[in-house]
Amino acid sequence: MPSLKDVKMKIVGVGKTKQITKAMNMVASAKLRGAQSRIERFRPYAAKYRQVLAELSRKVEGSAHPLLAEHEEKKNCAIVMVTSDRGLCGSFNGNIIGQGLKLAKEKTDVGMTVSFACVGRKGRDAARKSGYDMLTSYGDRMGSIDFALASSVAQEVIHGYETLVYDEVWLIYGEFVSMGQQPPRCLCLLPLKTPEAEEEPMKSGGAHCEYLYEPKEEKLLAELLPRYVKVQVYRGLLDTSASEHAARTAAMDNATRNCNEMITALTLLYNKTRQASITSELIDIVGGAEALNG
Amino acid sequence: MGTLQLEVVTPDKTVVSAEAEMVVCPGVEGEFGVLPQHVSLLSALKIGSMSYRVNGKDEKVFISGGFADVNNNVMTVLAESAEQASDIDAARAQAARDRAERRLAARDEAVEATRAEAALQRAIMRLNIAGLR
Numbered sequence: 001m002p003s004l005k006d007v008k009m010k011i012v013g014v015g016k017t018k019q020i021t022k023a024m025n026m027v028a029s030a031k032l033r034g035a036q037s038r039i040e041r042f043r044p045y046a047a048k049y050r051q052v053l054a055e056l057s058r059k060v061e062g063s064a065h066p067l068l069a070e071h072e073e074k075k076n077c078a079i080v081m082v083t084s085d086r087g088l089c090g091s092f093n094g095n096i097i098g099q100g101l102k103l104a105k106e107k108t109d110v111g112m113t114v115s116f117a118c119v120g121r122k123g124r125d126a127a128r129k130s131g132y133d134m135l136t137s138y139g140d141r142m143g144s145i146d147f148a149l150a151s152s153v154a155q156e157v158i159h160g161y162e163t164l165v166y167d168e169v170w171l172i173y174g175e176f177v178s179m180g181q182q183p184p185r186c187l188c189l190l191p192l193k194t195p196e197a198e199e200e201p202m203k204s205g206g207a208h209c210e211y212l213y214e215p216k217e218e219k220l221l222a223e224l225l226p227r228y229v230k231v232q233v234y235r236g237l238l239d240t241s242a243s244e245h246a247a248r249t250a251a252m253d254n255a256t257r258n259c260n261e262m263i264t265a266l267t268l269l270y271n272k273t274r275q276a277s278i279t280s281e282l283i284d285i286v287g288g289a290e291a292l293n294g
Numbered sequence: 295m296g297t298l299q300l301e302v303v304t305p306d307k308t309v310v311s312a313e314a315e316m317v318v319c320p321g322v323e324g325e326f327g328v329l330p331q332h333v334s335l336l337s338a339l340k341i342g343s344m345s346y347r348v349n350g351k352d353e354k355v356f357i358s359g360g361f362a363d364v365n366n367n368v369m370t371v372l373a374e375s376a377e378q379a380s381d382i383d384a385a386r387a388q389a390a391r392d393r394a395e396r397r398l399a400a401r402d403e404a405v406e407a408t409r410a411e412a413a414l415q416r417a418i419m420r421l422n423i424a425g426l427r
Contacts, residue, residue, distance in 0.1 A: 038306070045303045048370050052336060052363050147305045147374060211365075214323055214337040223338050224361070227374075234305055 004277060007270040011263060018259035024088065025252035032245035039176065039238050049231055050195045053224050057194035060217045067158065067192045067225045071167040077107045077114050078135060078157055078166045080189065082173040082236045083123030084244035085142045090254075092174060092182055092247035093122040096240075099184040100172045104132055112168070117153060119237065142241055150234035158226050161190045173236035174243035180250065182243035189232060192225060298330040298364075300346055302355060302371040309376045310355060314346040317369060319362050328364055335364040341415050343423045344371065354379040356423050358416055382424040391417035 081100045083093045100123070104114040115133035118124040124137040136156060141149055160166040169190040174182045213220055300317055302310035317328040320342030328335075339362055344355045360373030394414035398407060 041307045042305050044301075044308055045305050045372060048303060048363070049372055052361065052370075052372070056336065151374075210333060212333055212335040212337075214321055214326075214335070220336065220338055220361075231305070 002269075002273065004270070004273050007266060007273055011266045011270060014259050014262050014266065018256055018263070021252045021255040021259060025249055025256060028089075028245045028248040028252060032242060032249055035238065035242035035245055036176075039242055042235070042238055046231055046235060049228065053228055054195045055211075056213075056217060056221055056224065059211070059213075060221055065218075065221060065225055066162050067190060067229070068194070070191045071164065074110075074167040075112055076166050077104075077112045077168045077170070078117060078160060079104060079114060080117045080153060080157060080169065080171045080233065080236075081119070081123040081127065082171070082240040083118070083120035083126075084240065085121040085140055087122065088251060089244055089248035090251035092244060092251075093120075093126075095182075096172060096174050096184040097123055097126040099186060100127070101130055103170060103172065103186060104130070107168075115166075117156065119149070119153060120240070142237075142244065145234075145237045145241055147230070147234055150237055151230050154226070154230040154233045157190065158229055166190070171233065171236050173240045174247075176239045176242040176246065179246050182247050185239075187232065187236070189229060192229065296330040296367075298328070298332070299368045300371075301369070302344075302357075302373065302376050304373050304376050306375075309373075309378065310346070310353075310371075312346065312348050312353075314348055314369075315350075317344065317346040319344050319371070320357065321362070328362075328369055330367060332364050332367075332369075334366075335362070337362050339371070339373070341412070341419055343419060354423050356382060356420050377420070379423050382420050384421060384424045387417045387420035387424065391421065 079100055081096065083096050087093065100116070104116070107114050113133070115135045116123075116127040116137075117135040118127050118137040120142050121139040124134075124139055127134060127137075136153070138149065138153070157166065157169045161169060168188070171187040171189045173185055173187075175185040176182060297313040297315055298317070300310060300312050300314040301308060315330070319326055319328065319337070320340050322338045322340050325342075326337070339357055339360050341359050342357060344357050345352050346355070347353075356377045356379070357371065357373045358375045360371060360376075363370045363372070390413060394410045394417060397410040398414065
């Protein structure tokens, strides 16, 4: 039986942990709102971009752009992995890293050399430990992501693809589906697949026959494609950031609940211990009185 | 004369959403104007100032290059960054200009130079637009 003082200290300790997890929960959910609204604001841009690109690529079908062309010989593969900088967000980072390593293994099995480019400290550390080549890494940037960051990551892989250093580029990030769901997503970044115009192909029937292009279609496409890669990377960054906060909110909520349960159990133990000690003291007193009387 | 719906969007937000009477854009092959009922058009834009008229008043927006899409009387400008004249941070642009000039003066690498030149152009354009308000 633990002493009364031990139990008391344990209760205080768990209470303090609870304070921290609760604070982290609130901070994460406030940050989540910010991240979500950024995704919201990015959406019109991405949607329009996809639409314009789909329209244009339908026009210039057949003309090969270096970013669209598949390399015949596939030897090198780059994986861009986006994770968070900090832990304490459940299995979120673990899932992404697991997915990344799985993909890396698949590629190695078919004889390709894999190198990683990482955004986020967790992914960087894991990739480093796994022994794969590290292309670039951006640690401690998830708190301040902007388009420039996506741009420089994308620029690097685009350059590598164009100069035939890489034959495939993949993007792995935590997709933000909902508060409770942030599955890791694998996306083939290069060779680029032009988006299909799924949603509402441009209205008013024959309108797109008389589209004016300035400069010529091929040149426009050459401008649009690299930026589309950047748009996709930026999307990965935004999604991961929102997912991270959602995962942390959930994890910390869980932790706070567990703390509550523990405190209840410990308080019960504390009371029992207290009663037990009172009872034994009483027995002592009664026993002593009996002895005197007897 | 009618109006056309103008949207200027960047990855971070929608900068302008207005019913414009006229828009003038810095296209890569020269400035061009867009009036309501313009034929469908897709054009690349260079760094520059875009102006549009709402209720007879001209407004200016800084554009750091991008694309303009006109279709069905809706004009969408996709830019990596865009700022209304009143939102331009003149001090920051000034600092950026000085930095770019210093870098150009140092001139160590060709890649660096093109980037610095683009930065310089952006800064000068921002200052121009800010100066006009």
